[in-house]
Amino acid sequence: MTALHTRYIAENVPMAPKNDRMAQRIASIAARPVAAIAPPSKPGSKRQNERRPVYRQGRLTVAGGVKIDCIIVDVSENGARVELDGAESLPEFVMLRVVMTGEIRRARVAWKRDTAAGLAFLIERKTGFGAARSPAS
8 A cells, every 4th residue: 555545545534433344344445455546447448437536434225225334435427436245245226325425326236246346326317297287289
């Protein structure tokens, strides 16, 4: 881990008491070696926007209202990468809540591996349900 990365974590990641499972998970992710803080997209990659590291506490809500704690590792305009135990069991669609800000985004699980998943944010469309319609002529 580079000194810059360590300083970024120390300054931007709120830490909870040592017995807190989320704090332990953040510490384990922060201890992993990294090649670069925000690697550029690979040539030929499907990614449309650059990812930026955030390392924030998140909460996924899945069908039935089940909530799963996760760590938001990086985000782009169109998606996010999250780390959590049991990522392989995530359903196709989830809601991601950033605990610190309360922001909520609906997402499709684009890929999943042992302890990580890639989320593609869904476009929120405004619908006119309940709006008065003009009579047909």
